[in-house]
Amino acid sequence: MKLPRRSFLKLSAATVGAVSLGGAATLTSRAKAAPAWYTKEVKQVFQICENCFWRCGIRASVVGNRVYKVDGYKENPKSRGMLCPRGQAAPAQTYDPDRLKKPLIRIEGSERGAGKYREATWEEALDYIAKKMLGLKEQYGPESIAFFGHGTGDGWFVDFLPAAWGSPNAAKPSVSLCTAPREVAAQYTFGRAIGGHEPIDWPNTKYIVLIGHHIGEDTHNTQLQEFSEARKNGAKLVVVDPRFSTAAAKADRWLPIKPGTDTALLLAWIHVLISENLYDKAYVEKYTVGMDKLVAHIKPYTPEWAEQQTEIPAQVIREVAREMAQHKPKAVLPPTRHTVWYGNDTQRMRASYILNALLGNYGREGGFYIAMPPYLEKYPTPPLPLEPAAGGCAGPTAVDKEPEGYKPRADKGKFLAKTTAIQELIEPMITGQPYPIKGLFAYGINLFHAIPNVPRTKEALKNLELYVAIDVLPQEHVMWADVILPEATYLERYDDFVTVSHKTPFIQLRVPAHEPLYDTKPGWWIAKELGKRIGLEQYFPWQTIEEYLDTRMQSVGLDLETMKSMGTMVQNGKPWLSDWEKEGQNPFNTPSGKIELYSESLAKAGFDPLPKYEPPQPVPEGYYRLLYGRSPVHTFARTQNNPVLMEMESSNSVWLNAEEAARLGFKPGDYAYLINQDGVREGPVRVKITQRIRKDAVYITHGFGHKAKGMTLADGRGASDSYLQTRYTLDRISGGAGLRNNFVKLEKAPAPKLKSVVKLIKERRA
Amino acid sequence: MARLGMLIDLSACVGCAACAVACKMENQVPAGANRLWIREREVGVFPDLTVEFRPEQCNHCENPPCVPVCPTGASYQTQDGLVQVDYNKCIACGACIAACPYDARYIDKKGGYADKCTFCSHRVAKGQQPACVETCPTYARIFGDLDDPNSEISKTLEAAGRQDVLRPDMGTRPKVIYLNAPSKKGLTQEVMES
Amino acid sequence: MQLLGWVTAAAFAPPKAALEQDLVSGTLQAALAEMARTRGLPTPTLPQTPLSELQAAYTSLFISNPAGLPCPPYVGMALDERLFGEGFDRLLELYQVAGLETSPDWRDLPDHVAAVGEAIALLEGKPALAQSLALEYLYPWLKRYAPVLQETDPTGFYSTIAHFLFQALEVIQSETASSQLS
DSSP states (O other): OOOOOOOSEEEOSSOOOOOSOHHHHHHHHSOSSOOOGGGSOOEEEEEEOOSSSSOOEEEEEEETTEEEEEEEOTTSTTTTTOOOHHHHHGGGGTTOTTSOOSOEEEOTTOOTTSOOEEEOOHHHHHHHHHHHHHHHHHHHOGGGEEEEEOSTTHIIIIIIHHHHHTOOOEEOHHIIIIIHHHHHHHHHHTSSOOOSSOOBOGGGOSEEEEESOOBTTBOOHHHHHHHHHHHHTTOEEEEEOSBOOHHHHTOSEEEOOOTTOHHHHHHHHHHHHHHTTOSOHHHHHHHEEOHHHHHHHTTTOOHHHHHHHHOOOHHHHHHHHHHHHHHTTSEEOOOOSOOOSSSOHHHHHHHHHHHHHHTTOBTSTTSBOOOBOOOOOOOOOSOOSSOOOSSOOOOTTSOOOOOTTOOOOTTTTSSSSSSOOGGGGSHHHHHOOSSOOOEEEEESOOHHHHSSOHHHHHHHHHHOSEEEEEESSOOTTGGGOSEEEEBOOGGGOOOOOEEEOBSSOEEEOOOOSSOOSTTOBOHHHHHHHHHHHTTOGGGOOOSSHHHHHHHHHHTTTOOHHHHHHHSEEEOOOOOSHHHHHHTTOOOOOSTTSSEESSOHHHHHTTSOSSOOOOOOOOOOTTOEEEEEEOOTTOOTTTSTTOHHHHHHOOOOEEEEEHHHHHHHTOOTTOEEEEEETTOOEEEEEEEEEESSBOTTEEEEETTOOBOOTTSTTTBTOSOOHHHHOOOOEEOTTTOOEEOOOOEEEEEEEOOOOOOOHHHHHHHHOO | OOOEEEEEETTTOOOOOHHHHHHHHHTTOOTTOOSEEEEEEEEEETTEEEEEEEEEEOOOOSSOTTTTTOSSSOEEEOTTSOEEEOTTTOOOOOHHHHHOTTOOOEEETTTTEEEOOOTTHHHHTTTOOOHHHHHOTTOOEEEEETTOTTSHHHHHHHHOSOEEOSOGGGOOOOSEEEEOOSSTTOSOOSOOOO | OHHHHHHHHHHHSOOOHHHHHHHHHTHHHHHHHHHHHHHTOOOOOOOOOOHHHHHHHHIIIIIOOTTOOSOOOBHHHHHHSSTTSHHHHHHHHHHHHHTEEEOTTOOSOTTBHHHHHHHHHHGGGOHHHHHHHIIIIIHHHHHHHHHHHHHHOSSSHHHHHHHHHHHHHHHHHHHHHHHHHO
16 A cells, blocks of 8 residues: 655765664673773863853863763863762763753643643754734733843843843842842842852862851852862861751851841841951041941941840850851951842841951952952843843942833832842732743743742633643643743753853853754744744844854954863953052942942831841740751752662651750650641651751751653652741842741651662663 | 872861762763762760861771682772772672672672772873762862872872771771871761661 | 554654544554454454543653653663663664664654554565564563553543454464474
8 A cells, every 4th residue: 555654864965884783682692781881982172061150161071972971180170170960970861861852832711730742853843933912912911021031041041032022020030039148148248249159269278157157068169179189278168057957067166046136136246246356447448438337337246245136155156256256358258149038038148248347358369258249241232122130130330220111120120229129020920910920931940949939820821811831841830831841951952151250260161062852942943933933023133142142252352162171261350458458449339339338228128227137036845946948969859750869868857856855755766747837738748857956946958849740850859948938028128039948847658669769770861 | 119098188088079070970880889979977065066078988998808808809909009800700709798888889880890989090091090089179088109209199108197997996007098187086886866 | 564564653753643643544443453353363343532532641641741741752671670671672673684773753663662663564575584673672562651641541542452462463473483393
């Protein structure tokens, strides 16, 4: 009979080899061990790790269509030849059989979250999205579509596309769910950002005070390296933490502070430096304003007063202050990163920066260096209607006005800082106030494991008319989308350059190691193809990504081919005050041109110009404060399907003080449910009975408790802190969502009936 | 000839497991098997605490109990002090696994042979460091020739304070040496549930 | 063997207008009938499922399923219990020996069941290779997943075809075995 043809394969012109079915026969006679990958033809490309937001420059070793190993390289100022466990394991994600493989469109009429999809071509999926977007623009305005995202491709979907489209509602979780308080406080104090690569001169510092900073569990590669260098160079370490963290295990002093009272401690330290005349007078005189007001303000904040708040002995508080002063200016309190704790966090960071300034360490060796961005021109495009403004936090000198004809961001007015706060953009999706948001792009961000109050997020999603998820794994929130676009993983794509503000600013390039598997596409391609369909073709004048990258590279006197052989381009920086002074320049972009100990701008806006102390919300009877943090082998909620990392740590556990455990009747090996103040229940999660935590708090690592059956390894293991964070306290200066006013009680739970990760891996995993 | 060994500084190690993961990837260690693992142990009572993070692997002993028990000669020692497995001779009888006091060996079920840390001899042959040493972000590991007084490992050991090995009572003369054990009593011998 | 290959390719590729055409015109049913006659098997009856239902079922069986994907459509999964394993490598070698390669429009792995099916159909002139592909690569996948499809396919289309192909290959295998003995 005549058969219709499908052409998946074609006859190639290649010679037809000997027809002997060598396959099976050859195998049985060969040596036991399959030849190792490193004995084959290995190609290497420069890449950028995507398994956390540190984004180390790496080298990928490829054999055919598979990356077997990634490593740091010495010339890259982030990896410097070394790599953390998440980075080493990241390639396993590219070969994860659970990966998203094809564009999917939700079956018409099916419920969001029910997971009924049909496969689609890219053309069909993009046409569908474009049609809906244009319809929403017509009916509600371009601002009715929100763009959330995080990851190296977020430049396309959260910075560029919304600015071209005309929506101010573009947000990155790294702002209001992470760094907003420290960034805004830094802008209002130093007139400068802190930035993604914290500018601490670790190798030269002699006295380090970490507050809620769990280096060692937080394995940001360079920071961990330099922290280790500092200790090898004899730096003393003080760790302030309700938990005996890994960093505390390396410390000379551990201060087991009562959670939520850190500002009291900082104010008391400022008090000692001032009352005992230990601060750097010359530095304060030359570089700061507001000292006289600070001296008056600090009077009540004695160590004795602070002891009452923090449960740290006054004598210890004094000793540490004196030790700091002894080592100044090579004494530093690093700003940490995730600073959205209690809702008054900007003021806490202000206190920390004031203290650092009194130690005279900003812009000097052993303290904060002044980070500069690298020089690199953008690709020339017509001017964008809006400023891309989702990523950073501007200070008092920034202008906050929308161009004519465009609506303000939907959360404007809820807080002072001129940035979006992602959790404040959910409400408009439900209430339609101040105006309706009817569409959402979620690029890479995990909606249910990042934004607090998950029930509210789910309600919001149900109200949307268009929800597009661009991702690599079938995360729970992805399987709620109307259209799912599978992005190629980092090893399979180019991206825009990663530029790093630093002592020695640098530019990093990502080169694909092999073609994207399945029917996945790089983010830049998705953005361009979508742009063409929604009237934004003029903003994508480049034909190929290579052309885009090559043009940008030429602005610094190189080209793409050369950059492909280098991986990283390092430029000169201006790290020290002396570098600026020699050129007659001033690094402090504050209204006064100096470090503002006293902030006139905050006063004008109706906020405390000098930090005051606010006691934390008390812990309800029978409950514990829910604290959370990182595991060295996991990153947020993105690595719990990675077979290599899940073998290292397949679940989180809840840290419970041993005395409390005895009181509640928990024994080693027991499991518990965590039930929060609103009755939300998570777990079962294993109880880690330990001496390493205070009695008033429990602690779990973030990112577990997945409810996504499409992720074979991740599903159903451990407890989710995000699901338990139904409440948050809004920081009215930065827009940050303070997440540590959630409380849990523990109840005995049966051990979960889960297959071992190893068994699952062996059964059906790559 | 060289006498290759490894030094691990426990005051630097944070138990991040970068070494264990790098080893998994470099050597494609099968799921369920480990050539390298981390033990974590807390000692003391709140607030007077220490925590020991301790990586463990094959110690490439100078007096390895896994070699004499091997019936086929698959388990052997090299001139430069590595203990290795010849996969083609191995019959996976398991005698070496029972003999090793460090749980360092496993059976590679697919290949049908015993396996373990090789000190990344394939990398060392090219003048590179073992994968665990190269990746360590806390500078906790040093690898090199114990017989060369000018090697970094020898110089560090010379200047070091307390040095420990695992199960010194077994007479194996391990060549993985631990520095700066956090507890004054040395390495914690008991193992906490991980 | 060519028919077997074609039926496999037609059924297990993403369902589009072409498959709908094959169904409506009766071509696919006729192919099954001829295969049944040749192998001495009862002819299976294909349900007349609308295309949209086939698409939803195909996605939830072979591409993405929030409750966990029941039937990854890659022969490597049945051979090695993982992707990119040794069976995958051997299959690529076989394609090379046979002078076949995947076209750039094929946006999936080369060991996808539909691709293997087409390879079998294309190797009409090299029966030994076609047979090897069918018995050593396609058959293990059908053996493992045809029963799973019985449990999970809401339409009956995929489960019927998979079961029938499995039966056909069993017949071929026993014929091969007995011819080797004689």
